Amino acid sequence: xxxxxxxxxxxxxxxxxxxxxxxxxxxxxxxxxxxxxxxxxxxxxxxxxxxxxxxxxxxxxxxxxxxxxxxxxxxxxxxxxxxxxxxxxxxxxx
Amino acid sequence: xxxxxxxxxxxxxxxxxxxxxxxxxxxxxxxxxxxxxxxxxxxxxxxxxxxxxxxxxxxxxxxxxxxxxxxxxxxxxxxxxxxxxxxxxxxxxxxxxxxxxxxxxxxxxxxxxxxxxxxxxxxxxxxxxxxxxxxxxxxxxxxxxxxxxxxxxxxxxxxxxxxxxxxxxxxxxxxxxxxxxxxxxxxxxxxxxxxxxxxxxxxxxxxxxxxxxxxxxxxxxxxxxxxxxxxxxxxxxxxxxxxxxxxxxxxxxxxxxxxxxxxxxxxxxxxxxxxxxxxxxxxxxxxxxxxxxxxxxxxxxxxxxxxxxxxxxxxxxxxxxxxxxxxxxxxxxxxxxxxxxxxxxxxxxxxxxxxxxxxxxxxxxxxxxxxxxxxxxxxxxxxxxxxxxxxxxxxxxxxxxxxxxxxxxxxxxxxxxxxxxxxxxxxxxxxxxxxxxxxxxxxxxxxxxxxxxxxxxxxxxxxxxxxxx
Numbered sequence: 001x002x003x004x005x006x007x008x009x010x011x012x013x014x015x016x017x018x019x020x021x022x023x024x025x026x027x028x029x030x031x032x033x034x035x036x037x038x039x040x041x042x043x044x045x046x047x048x049x050x051x052x053x054x055x056x057x058x059x060x061x062x063x064x065x066x067x068x069x070x071x072x073x074x075x076x077x078x079x080x081x082x083x084x085x086x087x088x089x090x091x092x093x094x
Numbered sequence: 095x096x097x098x099x100x101x102x103x104x105x106x107x108x109x110x111x112x113x114x115x116x117x118x119x120x121x122x123x124x125x126x127x128x129x130x131x132x133x134x135x136x137x138x139x140x141x142x143x144x145x146x147x148x149x150x151x152x153x154x155x156x157x158x159x160x161x162x163x164x165x166x167x168x169x170x171x172x173x174x175x176x177x178x179x180x181x182x183x184x185x186x187x188x189x190x191x192x193x194x195x196x197x198x199x200x201x202x203x204x205x206x207x208x209x210x211x212x213x214x215x216x217x218x219x220x221x222x223x224x225x226x227x228x229x230x231x232x233x234x235x236x237x238x239x240x241x242x243x244x245x246x247x248x249x250x251x252x253x254x255x256x257x258x259x260x261x262x263x264x265x266x267x268x269x270x271x272x273x274x275x276x277x278x279x280x281x282x283x284x285x286x287x288x289x290x291x292x293x294x295x296x297x298x299x300x301x302x303x304x305x306x307x308x309x310x311x312x313x314x315x316x317x318x319x320x321x322x323x324x325x326x327x328x329x330x331x332x333x334x335x336x337x338x339x340x341x342x343x344x345x346x347x348x349x350x351x352x353x354x355x356x357x358x359x360x361x362x363x364x365x366x367x368x369x370x371x372x373x374x375x376x377x378x379x380x381x382x383x384x385x386x387x388x389x390x391x392x393x394x395x396x397x398x399x400x401x402x403x404x405x406x407x408x409x410x411x412x413x414x415x416x417x418x419x420x421x422x423x424x425x426x427x428x429x430x431x432x433x434x435x436x437x438x439x440x441x442x443x444x445x446x447x448x449x450x451x452x453x454x455x456x457x458x459x460x461x462x463x464x465x466x467x468x469x470x471x472x473x474x475x476x477x478x479x480x481x482x483x484x485x486x487x488x489x490x491x492x493x494x495x496x497x498x499x500x501x502x503x504x505x506x507x508x509x510x511x512x513x514x515x516x517x518x519x520x521x522x523x524x525x526x527x528x529x530x531x532x533x534x535x536x537x538x539x540x541x542x543x544x545x546x547x548x549x550x551x552x553x554x555x556x557x558x559x560x561x562x563x
Contacts, residue, residue, distance in 0.1 A: 012436050012443065015439050016395060016399075016423075016435045016436060017399075017402070017416070017419045017420050018420060018427075019420040019421055019424035020424070028432070028433065031494055032433070032436060032440070034494075035433075035494065036437070036440070038384060038387070039384040039387045039450070041381060041384040042450075042454050042457050043449065044381075045377065045381065045456075045457060045460065047457070050459050050460060051459055052452065052455030052456050052458070053459040053462055055316070056272045056462065056510060056511020056512075056535075057272055057318070057511060057535070059273070064315075072180060076179045077179055079179075080175070080405070080406035080407070081406060082407075082408075082409035083409070089405050091404050091415050092412060092413070092414050092415050092418045093414055094414060094416070
């Protein structure tokens with residue numbers, strides 16, 4: 001299970017929407033392989049019948065009334081935006 | 095009156111303000127003067143506030159916590175120009191109590207790190223020895239409190255980011271029970287682990303600040319009602335059962351000086367009347383770190399997907415949307431977030447999900463059960479907070495795995511959602527050693543009681559030696 005190939009690094013980077021330089025690909029391949037080898041230790045345990053824990057508290061859904069609230073002021077929100085077109089965020093064509 | 099910010103506790107500041115022996119403006123000015131004097135060397139703050147409003151005790155807030163109108167970068171270049179439009183609930187609660195924001199403190203980028211060296215804005219230095227790290231990720235908050243640049247501060251803790259820097263800087267730091275403090279408005283790292291908590295000079299100050307920030311918040315559906323916070327007064331530990339988990343106290347890599355200081359503190363606890371017994375958390379320590387480094391990066395890879403250059407933060411142009419996103423993330427994110435995003439994406443990807451993430455979630459159950467069992471016999475578990483005292487800047491910078499080991503002893507209880515308090519218990523090589531006290535969920539008051547009694551008995555001087563006059 002441990003070890004990750006150069007192609008896998010590139011595949012994961014694409015999934016994660018990360019552009020990587022050639023140097024970065026090599027560096028991450030080496031570092032991620034070492035980290036994956038260390039974390040693969042979890043597979044040593046016999047976990048038959050053990051349920052997963054996704055969340056440390058035993059709480060179920062928290063409900064709230066579906067009531068409209070005041071929105072944040074749009075001009076303040078758009079002040080953080082790289083580009084704006086009226087009440088929309090402008091991005092390059094998909 | 096002369097204000098010695100190195101020694102002044104928040105509690106004492108509160109008394110002076112209430113008695114009108116001191117004004118809020120004088121107090122604020124005293125901290126600003128201390129910041130002007132010592133922060134150029136330490137670099138605790140990323141941003142200072144000139145006129146924050148309020149008339150009460152000043153406070154520093156870690157830069158992963160959103161503050162309305164005050165730049166919040168999470169230590170990342172990708173949020174270099176981000177100014178929140180609303181306050182995080184914890185920041186709002188501080189304001190409601192009149193606390194005055196001194197500024198935003200340095201952090202490893204997105205709280206990912208154990209030394210504050212991963213900040214895009216340069217490292218923070220340890221006030222006890224500026225050649226050494228303050229720990230991380232909340233090194234800015236911890237160093238600011240230790241150096242008298244804030245009476246107290248807020249931090250955030252995913253796997254040790256409050257407790258470990260508190261240990262390395264000689265402070266008291268609380269990672270509260272999961273669900274007791276709202277994360278609304280806090281930059282998310284790993285949502286099933288992230289908690290906000292206080293950093294202070296004393297256990298009573300820590301309890302004071304915890305009472306300000308804790309409690310149910312309708313904007314964070316994981317929060318619950320919290321038992322009334324008791325500021326501790328007892329100076330004995332009669333009737334308290336303290337467990338010493340073998341694996342947490344004998345783990346490879348614990349420095350002899352750290353072990354000795356922790357042993358002495360345990361003997362002190364016995365002298366104060368506590369019953370001491372040995373126990374075991376065999377799988378929590380051995381598998382805690384691997385479990386954490388699957389769960390936390392997996393959640394981070396999802397949480398950090400929002401940094402896409404579309405709505406806020408940095409944007410680097412590209413020919414189309416996808417290229418813009420990829421270029422933005424390349425330019426805006428540092429190595430550690432990239433590493434964790436990649437690791438998490440891999441662990442969640444098709445074909446690997448069950449083997450990595452699914453397995454880690456089951457290991458998390460094992461860790462939780464082991465702790466539950468220990469708490470059938472004990473009220474509190476003790477160990478060192480960090481295996482080592484503060485290490486030198488750069489010592490682990492090129493070896494992510496070695497850096498991850500800094501959190502070996504703090505991670506297991508985080509995985510189980512348990513509260514942990516770190517108090518200083520002595521010096522090793524002239525540097526502070528932290529004692530970690532872990533309790534069952536919602537047992538903050540017990541931790542405060544034990545921490546306070548030990549603090550009184552140990553008499554640790556929290557002012558770094560180089561600042562003492």
